Amino acid sequence: MSIRIAPSILSADFARLGAEVRAIEAAGADLVHFDVMDNHYVPNLTIGPLVCEAIRPHVKIGIDVHLMVEPVDALIPLFAKAGANLICFHPEASRHVDRTLQLIRDHGCKAGLAFNPATPLALMDHVMDRLDLVLLMSVNPGFGGQKFIASTLPKLAEARRRIDAHMAAGGQPIWLEVDGGVKVDNIGEIVAAGADTLVAGSAVFGAPDNDGGYHTVMKQLRKNGSPHAPSLRESLPPEGVRSQLGAARR
Numbered sequence: 001m002s003i004r005i006a007p008s009i010l011s012a013d014f015a016r017l018g019a020e021v022r023a024i025e026a027a028g029a030d031l032v033h034f035d036v037m038d039n040h041y042v043p044n045l046t047i048g049p050l051v052c053e054a055i056r057p058h059v060k061i062g063i064d065v066h067l068m069v070e071p072v073d074a075l076i077p078l079f080a081k082a083g084a085n086l087i088c089f090h091p092e093a094s095r096h097v098d099r100t101l102q103l104i105r106d107h108g109c110k111a112g113l114a115f116n117p118a119t120p121l122a123l124m125d126h127v128m129d130r131l132d133l134v135l136l137m138s139v140n141p142g143f144g145g146q147k148f149i150a151s152t153l154p155k156l157a158e159a160r161r162r163i164d165a166h167m168a169a170g171g172q173p174i175w176l177e178v179d180g181g182v183k184v185d186n187i188g189e190i191v192a193a194g195a196d197t198l199v200a201g202s203a204v205f206g207a208p209d210n211d212g213g214y215h216t217v218m219k220q221l222r223k224n225g226s227p228h229a230p231s232l233r234e235s236l237p238p239e240g241v242r243s244q245l246g247a248a249r250r
C-alpha cells in the first residue's frame, strides 16, 4: 500500500506561499492540506477562498481543504470555485451533515468528514455512501505543532475496520486521513493502525527548505510510513505450504 502525504500549509511561510506550495510539490507531496479556521469553531483565524485561488495556479496536485468553521455550507461553493479538490468539515459544525456532504459533491469536489479526538465515529455510519474521505484529528483542532494524542490510535484502527467493511460490501473507496502531530518517528505506527493519507505541517515546513530540506523530510516520512514489515496475515505461509507444514508435524 502506498501512502499519501499532505503537508499542511498552516506551518508554511505565508509571505512566500506560492514558492512554498511549489517546493512541497517538487518534494513529492500528494496534496496541499489547506486549514481554514474562523475563530469561532476553533480559537484561531487563518485563510479563505481568496488564498486558495491564489495558490491554485502554482501547483498541479490536489488542494485538500479542511474547514474548521461554523457554519459550513456558504463556504463550499466559494472553495469549489477557488480550485479545491477535496473539502472536509466537522459534523458538529453543520446542522445537516448529509446535505453538506451532498453539497460538496454537487460542486464537483470530493467530500470528507472530520472527527475531533472526542467525536464518536458512529456519526459516520449513516453517511458512509456520501464519503470520499474520513479525517481523524490526532490533536484538538486549531493549531499546528501540537503533540500527537496516542489514544487516537485505537480509534484509527476502528475507523479502518469500518471503512474496510464498507468497501468489502461493495461501497466506494474512502480515504482515511490522520491530522496532527504526524512526524518522521511516529508515522510508521499511524500507518500500521490504518491511515493511508497523512497530514504533516510542522514536520515538513519546520525542515529547512535549502539543500533539499523538504525533499529529505518527505522522503523520510514516505520511507517510515511505507509498511515494509509484513503484516501478520502476509507473514503466514500460503495455504498449500501451511497444510504441508501441518502434515510434516503430524
Ligand SMILES: O=C(CO)[C@@H](O)[C@H](O)COP(=O)(O)O
Pocket (backbone or CB within 6 Å): 008, 010, 011, 033, 035, 066, 139, 140, 141, 142, 143, 144, 145, 146, 179, 180, 181, 182, 199, 200, 201, 202, 203
Ligand atoms: O488542522 C490542523 C490543526 O488544527 C493541522 O492540519 C495542523 O496544522 C497539523 O500541523 P502539525 O501538527 O503537523 O504541525
